[in-house]
Amino acid sequence: xxxxxxxxxxxxxxxxxxxxGCGTGQGPASTGKKIMVWHWMTDREEAFEELARRYEAxxxxxxxxxxxxxxxAYSQKVRAAAQARALPDIxxxxxxxxxxxxxxxxxxxxxxxxxxxxxxxxxKGMLFEKALAVNEFKADNPFGVDAGIxxxxxxxxxxxxxxxxxxxxxxxxxxxxxxxxxxxxxxxxLKAAGIQGLVSGWGEIWMIDCLASNFAFNIMGPEKVFxxxxxxxxxxxxxxxxxxxxxxxxxxxxxxxxxxxTMVNKTAEQNFANERSAFAFNGSWxxxxxxxxxxxxxxxxxxxxxxxxxxxxxxxxxxxSSLLVNDxxxxxxxxxxxxxxxxxxxxxxxxxxxxxxxxxxxxxxxxLPEVLSEFAKGTDNVTHPNVWPVNELPKVIERFDKGIQSVxxxxxxxxxxxxxxxxxxxxxMAKK
Amino acid sequence: xxAAKISQFYNFLHNAPPKQKIFFGLGLGVALEVAFLNFxxxxxxxxxxxxxxxxxxxxxxxxxxxxxxxxxxxxxLPALAIFSIFYIYPFFKVLQLSHHAWDGISPKMLFVGLGNxxxxxxxxxxxxxxxxxxxxxxVALTLQNVLALSLALACDRQIRAKNFFRVIFFxxxxxxxxxxxxxxxxxxxxDYGLLNHTLGLIGAQDLARSWLSDPKTALTCVAIIHSWKGxxxxxxxxxxxxxxxxRELYEAARVDGxxxxxxxxxxTIPLMIxxxxxxxxxxxxxxxxxxxxxxxxxxxxxxxxxxxxxxxxLASMQGSSMxxxxxxxxxxxxxxxxxxxxxxxxxxxxxxxA
Numbered sequence: 001x002x003x004x005x006x007x008x009x010x011x012x013x014x015x016x017x018x019x020x021g022c023g024t025g026q027g028p029a030s031t032g033k034k035i036m037v038w039h040w041m042t043d044r045e046e047a048f049e050e051l052a053r054r055y056e057a058x059x060x061x062x063x064x065x066x067x068x069x070x071x072x073a074y075s076q077k078v079r080a081a082a083q084a085r086a087l088p089d090i091x092x093x094x095x096x097x098x099x100x101x102x103x104x105x106x107x108x109x110x111x112x113x114x115x116x117x118x119x120x121x122x123x124k125g126m127l128f129e130k131a132l133a134v135n136e137f138k139a140d141n142p143f144g145v146d147a148g149i150x151x152x153x154x155x156x157x158x159x160x161x162x163x164x165x166x167x168x169x170x171x172x173x174x175x176x177x178x179x180x181x182x183x184x185x186x187x188x189x190l191k192a193a194g195i196q197g198l199v200s201g202w203g204e205i206w207m208i209d210c211l212a213s214n215f216a217f218n219i220m221g222p223e224k225v226f227x228x229x230x231x232x233x234x235x236x237x238x239x240x241x242x243x244x245x246x247x248x249x250x251x252x253x254x255x256x257x258x259x260x261x262t263m264v265n266k267t268a269e270q271n272f273a274n275e276r277s278a279f280a281f282n283g284s285w286x287x288x289x290x291x292x293x294x295x296x297x298x299x300x301x302x303x304x305x306x307x308x309x310x311x312x313x314x315x316x317x318x319x320x321s322s323l324l325v326n327d328x329x330x331x332x333x334x335x336x337x338x339x340x341x342x343x344x345x346x347x348x349x350x351x352x353x354x355x356x357x358x359x360x361x362x363x364x365x366x367x368l369p370e371v372l373s374e375f376a377k378g379t380d381n382v383t384h385p386n387v388w389p390v391n392e393l394p395k396v397i398e399r400f401d402k403g404i405q406s407v408x409x410x411x412x413x414x415x416x417x418x419x420x421x422x423x424x425x426x427x428x429m430a431k432k
Numbered sequence: 433x434x435a436a437k438i439s440q441f442y443n444f445l446h447n448a449p450p451k452q453k454i455f456f457g458l459g460l461g462v463a464l465e466v467a468f469l470n471f472x473x474x475x476x477x478x479x480x481x482x483x484x485x486x487x488x489x490x491x492x493x494x495x496x497x498x499x500x501x502x503x504x505x506x507x508x509l510p511a512l513a514i515f516s517i518f519y520i521y522p523f524f525k526v527l528q529l530s531h532h533a534w535d536g537i538s539p540k541m542l543f544v545g546l547g548n549x550x551x552x553x554x555x556x557x558x559x560x561x562x563x564x565x566x567x568x569x570x571v572a573l574t575l576q577n578v579l580a581l582s583l584a585l586a587c588d589r590q591i592r593a594k595n596f597f598r599v600i601f602f603x604x605x606x607x608x609x610x611x612x613x614x615x616x617x618x619x620x621x622x623d624y625g626l627l628n629h630t631l632g633l634i635g636a637q638d639l640a641r642s643w644l645s646d647p648k649t650a651l652t653c654v655a656i657i658h659s660w661k662g663x664x665x666x667x668x669x670x671x672x673x674x675x676x677x678x679r680e681l682y683e684a685a686r687v688d689g690x691x692x693x694x695x696x697x698x699x700t701i702p703l704m705i706x707x708x709x710x711x712x713x714x715x716x717x718x719x720x721x722x723x724x725x726x727x728x729x730x731x732x733x734x735x736x737x738x739x740x741x742x743x744x745x746l747a748s749m750q751g752s753s754m755x756x757x758x759x760x761x762x763x764x765x766x767x768x769x770x771x772x773x774x775x776x777x778x779x780x781x782x783x784x785x786a
Binding site for chain 2: 261
């Protein structure tokens with residue numbers, strides 16, 4: 001009897017196992033392929049992991065996202081890995097266009113031009129042109145890189161000014177300022193009401209560079225700025241002095257938050273989120289940051305105030321974060337296929353919704369929250385150093401940004417800064 | 433026979449007067465540099481140079497081993513190999529890069545000879561950063577070490593709860609520099625900082641300011657925090673030194689009628705000179721290389737007011753992608769620190785003789 005029961009139980013067990021084996025799973029069987037992705041985006045870690053799970057369920061290809069933060073540490077890791085030829089299949093690159101070019105020339109980054117242009121350029125057509133431009137090298141680029149697209153934007157960003165609606169109302173300001181004089185007046189009213197004016201992370205000097213170049217483009221137009229970079233216009237030119245004078249005026253009129261010259265952007269974000277300053281200069285990534293810090297924050301987005309009302313207002317923007325494919329990857333084609341999937345409408349909508357960033361896929365734009373839509377309106381005014389035909393020399397950029405810090409703290413006059421930069425530019429040009 | 437000859441040569445080098453040693457070292461360095469400038473592209477040169485330095489190391493080990501037994505050599509060999517791979521090879525690599533213009537990524541490097549070093553001499557910001565590091569070091573040598581010595585003297589006496597104080601005084605050095613930097617950043621904050629708030633409470637609100645954004649105060653604020661963070665090390669070393677002084681000497685001095693100051697001047701100071709020298713060398717080396725605190729408090733700003741050599745090296749490497757120049761800055765900085773240490777050791781030798 002016992003024997004019969006045992007045999008019956010074993011039979012049931014075997015039947016169950018056979019049925020389980022024959023059953024249809026939720027996704028395809030594992031292909032055994034694995035794609036390794038390195039990134040620095042702490043705010044997107046969970047969303048990436050969820051997307052990796054979905055991709056594995058759909059294709060059987062495992063995607064592993066490895067996060068390395070902060071961004072400085074990430075940059076060092078990527079450089080060290082490049083030197084050791086140990087880069088992952090997909091990675092992001094932080095730096096200027098010349099760094100991007102150096103990686104391509106060293107054979108670390110695969111060209112995506114063919115994949116982008118396949119099937120009537122379906123992939124390329126799906127993405128915002130300005131976001132792609134940051135990852136593109138034109139035929140006559142100064143870096144000597146073969147023309148083509150080398151990166152995939154996974155989101156779009158731009159850097160604009162933000163204003164706290166509540167604080168502006170408190171100071172009796174009904175409308176966000178559009179011109180420089182309106183901005184000065186608004187800051188004067190805020191100061192009278194005991195509210196700080198503009199806050200930004202100018203301890204991170206690239207943010208000073210960003211606003212200064214916005215003003216420069218507006219005052220003198222892009223061509224004259226590029227002529228300066230080529231060494232044809234000196235920094236002592238009245239238009240450049242006018243740019244430096246704006247910072248002097250902001251400092252002298254008390255329009256800036258205390259300690260702004262050594263403030264990192266995270267502190268500046270806390271300052272604005274806690275309603276200590278009425279204006280902020282920050283990128284579209286701030287929507288997610290402010291939401292985390294103060295979900296009740298009532299704010300709007302505006303372009304930097306126009307100094308020259310006849311010219312356009314310019315802002316930095318384009319690709320927020322881009323991912324690149326390692327040209328030496330053993331699963332290069334799979335990596336490209338994954339990036340194509342990642343930038344498809346459904347995944348982009350998910351990323352945009354969960355991380356509050358502007359998507360790089362143009363079809364998702366209609367589904368954005370209000371503040372992000374306001375950021376998206378600035379897309380027509382976007383420019384970026386990575387798409388300029390010429391870039392300033394690194395030493396001059398550093399001295400330019402630090403020099404503006406010196407103007408803000410009253411250590412240098414705009415004229416002195418202009419003269420110093422002109423002399424430095426000559427020295428650096430002579431070395432070339 | 434060979435062992436005896438090697439030992440003889442080693443003893444000759446070891447017993448040479450300091451000046452001869454310096455000349456020998458400089459001569460070797462110049463010879464290496466000249467050879468490097470002429471044969472930088474030759475793999476043979478690199479092989480010979482690397483082999484030569486490794487051989488010198490081997491020679492130093494062997495001369496000591498021969499005094500014992502050759503079998504001991506095999507126990508030292510792994511450490512020697514690790515030292516050679518992880519110290520000597522990187523040194524040569526940095527030396528090589530310091531003579532090239534290279535962005536850190538491109539497969540090709542452009543040989544520029546001593547160009548990077550010439551540029552360092554003309555780089556005003558580099559020397560500003562050296563001056564800033566010198567100022568931080570000066571504050572550390574005075575404020576930090578005086579504080580450390582005072583507390584060590586206090587804890588060396590029979591006071592109540594001295595073990596508790598020892599632990600308390602050693603807390604700052606074990607805290608993360610980033611954490612310390614961020615906390616003090618908040619204390620120094622111009623709007624909501626504890627320091628300005630306290631000044632307001634005591635009626636000194638006129639002194640309130642954005643401490644880290646004001647060029648007049650930024651560097652001093654950083655230097656004070658560096659001293660606060662670092663005094664615990666000096667405290668521990670000085671306390672250990674004080675405890676090695678025989679108590680009988682103090683008793684004898686007391687019997688002879690010496691007061692506290694006389695005892696300190698004639699007993700404590702002479703016996704503590706080697707410890708003072710050690711603490712001073714460690715303070716100089718640690719303070720000149722201050723870095724994390726600066727990054728977390730000011731990022732080198734405002735302007736260049738808190739830039740130090742290590743932040744400049746990082747700026748060259750990461751900000752400007754000038755790896756070759758950054759390596760040249762690293763070598764120059766290392767040489768300066770070595771010279772400072774040698775001078776310090778020379779002074780200490782003279783003090784001991786006195």
